[in-house]
Amino acid sequence: MRPLISLVIPVFNQKEEYFRRCMDSVLAQAHPRLEIIVSDNHSTNGCTGFLSGLSDPRLRLIKPPCHLQLIQHFAYAGFQARGQFVSFLPSDDWLEPNWLDVMLQVLERHPDAAFAYCDLRKHEVASGQISRYRGDAFPSRHYTDAEAMRIFGKFICRDTSAYMTGALIRSDAYFKCGGFHDAGVRYAGDACMGLGLLKYGGVVYESQALANYTQWTAKQGKTDAQYSAIACQDIAKVISWAENDVELRAIARKAHFSFPKSRIRLSVFFLLAYIKNVIDDASNTRVHDDFQETLKILSRGWLPKWVTSIFRSDLMISLMSFLRDRVGGKIKSYFL
Amino acid sequence: MHSEITNPLVTVIIPVFNQRADFLRQCIESALGQDYPNLEIIISDNHSDNGSREIIDSYVDPRLKVVRPPLHLPMVQHWAFAAFQAAGEYLSFMGSDDWAEPHWLGTMMSEIASCPTASFAFPNLTLHFNKTGSTRTARNDDIPTRLIPSIQAARQVIEWTSHMFSWWIVGAIIRTKDYFAVSGIARYATIHNGDYPLSLGLLTKGDALYVSKPLVNYRIWGLEEGKSDGRRQAVILDDMIRILACIKSDQPVHTLCINSGWSLGRIRRRFIKLATLWISLLPTRNGPSAEERKRIVSSLTLLLSTRITLGIFLIPLFLVLKVFVRLGHTSWKRVAKKFLRM
Numbered sequence: 001m002r003p004l005i006s007l008v009i010p011v012f013n014q015k016e017e018y019f020r021r022c023m024d025s026v027l028a029q030a031h032p033r034l035e036i037i038v039s040d041n042h043s044t045n046g047c048t049g050f051l052s053g054l055s056d057p058r059l060r061l062i063k064p065p066c067h068l069q070l071i072q073h074f075a076y077a078g079f080q081a082r083g084q085f086v087s088f089l090p091s092d093d094w095l096e097p098n099w100l101d102v103m104l105q106v107l108e109r110h111p112d113a114a115f116a117y118c119d120l121r122k123h124e125v126a127s128g129q130i131s132r133y134r135g136d137a138f139p140s141r142h143y144t145d146a147e148a149m150r151i152f153g154k155f156i157c158r159d160t161s162a163y164m165t166g167a168l169i170r171s172d173a174y175f176k177c178g179g180f181h182d183a184g185v186r187y188a189g190d191a192c193m194g195l196g197l198l199k200y201g202g203v204v205y206e207s208q209a210l211a212n213y214t215q216w217t218a219k220q221g222k223t224d225a226q227y228s229a230i231a232c233q234d235i236a237k238v239i240s241w242a243e244n245d246v247e248l249r250a251i252a253r254k255a256h257f258s259f260p261k262s263r264i265r266l267s268v269f270f271l272l273a274y275i276k277n278v279i280d281d282a283s284n285t286r287v288h289d290d291f292q293e294t295l296k297i298l299s300r301g302w303l304p305k306w307v308t309s310i311f312r313s314d315l316m317i318s319l320m321s322f323l324r325d326r327v328g329g330k331i332k333s334y335f336l
Numbered sequence: 337m338h339s340e341i342t343n344p345l346v347t348v349i350i351p352v353f354n355q356r357a358d359f360l361r362q363c364i365e366s367a368l369g370q371d372y373p374n375l376e377i378i379i380s381d382n383h384s385d386n387g388s389r390e391i392i393d394s395y396v397d398p399r400l401k402v403v404r405p406p407l408h409l410p411m412v413q414h415w416a417f418a419a420f421q422a423a424g425e426y427l428s429f430m431g432s433d434d435w436a437e438p439h440w441l442g443t444m445m446s447e448i449a450s451c452p453t454a455s456f457a458f459p460n461l462t463l464h465f466n467k468t469g470s471t472r473t474a475r476n477d478d479i480p481t482r483l484i485p486s487i488q489a490a491r492q493v494i495e496w497t498s499h500m501f502s503w504w505i506v507g508a509i510i511r512t513k514d515y516f517a518v519s520g521i522a523r524y525a526t527i528h529n530g531d532y533p534l535s536l537g538l539l540t541k542g543d544a545l546y547v548s549k550p551l552v553n554y555r556i557w558g559l560e561e562g563k564s565d566g567r568r569q570a571v572i573l574d575d576m577i578r579i580l581a582c583i584k585s586d587q588p589v590h591t592l593c594i595n596s597g598w599s600l601g602r603i604r605r606r607f608i609k610l611a612t613l614w615i616s617l618l619p620t621r622n623g624p625s626a627e628e629r630k631r632i633v634s635s636l637t638l639l640l641s642t643r644i645t646l647g648i649f650l651i652p653l654f655l656v657l658k659v660f661v662r663l664g665h666t667s668w669k670r671v672a673k674k675f676l677r678m
Contacts, residue, residue: 072520175413179522181519237585241581246638
């Protein structure tokens with residue numbers, strides 16, 4: 001008998017056209033033993049109505065007891081899974097029809113892998129451009145936990161790794177690592193989960209583009225200064241969490257992966273994002289607060305408070321806004 | 337309708353794994369025997385193999401919901417799994433070896449109804465020592481029922497947990513909204529001590545309410561019954577490190593700790609003291625294996641390695657300068673002052 005697969009789709013106020021595209025692609029999967037868990041996080045825009053119109057025996061609609069934050073909602077939905085394999089699909093992304101068959105074969109070929117992920121086709125909402133997400137950067141093969149640690153360590157230092165879309169996870173590894181747990185982060189639960197899963201096996205990568213990823217831009221309100229400040233903070237937290245996990249430290253040692261180096265890499269990304277944000281929106285003090293906090297975490301408390309609080313000072317803000325007026329465009333085009 | 341407004345749904349969660357039959361029966365019967373009308377009981381069986389499953393299945397009640405995780409889970413993940421099945425407005429965890437008085441929920445709910453700022457309420461306990469059979473109440477009877485402001489409660493919670501036995505979660509009822517907002521018992525992904533980060537998280541959302549009546553009975557196991565061993569020591573050390581690292585980067589909790597007078601350094605020192613005690617006092621006949629010992633040692637090094645700041649290098653320099661300025665010859669004094677001015 002073929003194994004049961006749980007496909008988890010957490011949804012909150014998704015546009016109907018995107019959600020319909022997602023659901024159609026999921027219902028088109030040919031696998032006979034599929035459990036599609038759609039968790040509706042108390043949507044207010046008609047998602048609920050669209051969901052109740054669907055009828056399929058594989059579909060399982062659930063609803064958390066109250067409105068949850070993003071990570072908690074993913075965790076809630078993930079813990080309802082009953083299958084031998086779990087997969088998460090954000091409600092704006094969608095799958096190719098042969099996704100499940102290929103991924104299952106891949107995982108069956110590598111029984112010691114904790115999860116498998118595939119290349120994506122990236123759709124940019126603003127420009128309508130379609131491109132491969134990772135291209136031919138990695139060959140499709142099995143990576144041991146040490147190799148995967150290096151790859152994932154690099155991933156989490158960029159703002160989006162998007163490995164989760166289209167990834168198929170062994171549910172024993174998923175439950176043992178605690179799933180989407182919270183190391184105090186606000187969005188980057190997938191980074192925590194990815195690193196946590198490495199404790200229970202390696203990773204398989206499939207270089208076919210089997211899923212589609214929707215890339216939002218600032219106009220749609222998905223990436224703004226606030227968001228990238230939070231993302232930086234999250235990743236700093238993820239690194240300090242991973243660094244203090246005994247098992248992950250052992251894997252990192254095997255992989256010659258250094259947490260301080262990844263912190264430096266993150267700092268570069270952080271500084272670029274900071275410059276961009278300050279130039280875009282100098283008067284937003286909340287951005288400054290968030291970045292100040294990030295800097296403190298990144299430096300692991302090495303920097304005294306007066307250094308970090310410079311970023312909040314009026315002088316710095318006026319300097320930055322002055323820079324924006326005079327050379328903002330130049331800086332922007334030079335750095336980013 | 338009226339009764340639903342005054343009596344919101346409460347979910348009592350009983351996670352079970354290989355519990356002794358008489359204890360398990362006592363626990364389930366005490367939950368079913370509550371005089372509170374609007375109740376849901378979730379029993380989560382973590383794939384027991386000692387007959388607990390048959391005992392659970394022998395109870396039939398419309399309020400009872402039996403769930404099973406898809407595979408055997410570690411303790412905290414199992415509790416988290418069980419809590420995710422809850423539908424109530426309040427939830428409560430009950431250890432499968434503990435049992436409650438029949439008016440436990442009624443009393444707790446009537447107390448918390450008058451305190452909208454409280455995110456959880458916890459009662460006094462009666463401790464039952466398995467070994468000797470003696471009983472006593474867990475907390476001083478003189479402490480009255482009262483609302484504890486979050487900062488004060490945090491001070492107390494950290495203090496208790498540093499003694500390793502906080503027990504606040506036994507018989508506590510938690511607002512489900514706040515529970516999920518702080519990602520519950522799985523917060524910080526600890527292996528064993530999920531209640532510590534949970535209580536700190538809850539206190540960032542609201543205050544704590546203490547009910548002075550001993551409403552719940554808590555069993556204390558002796559060492560002979562195999563409750564503390566090498567693996568547990570390793571796990572608890574792991575958790576301490578994780579909790580420290582996460583508090584450091586978790587802003588609301590960090591602020592709460594500092595406001596309550598517990599700086600990270602102080603918590604770390606407390607943990608080190610505790611770890612030393614824990615390791616020196618508790619190696620029993622089923623002591624740690626070689627692998628566990630290795631893990632304990634690596635955890636201890638992590639716990640002990642404080643960050644080396646610039647301050648550590650500067651402190652001796654400043655001390656020397658201070659001594660010169662205070663006691664030194666006038667010419668030394670001048671040199672020192674000149675140096676300082678530079």
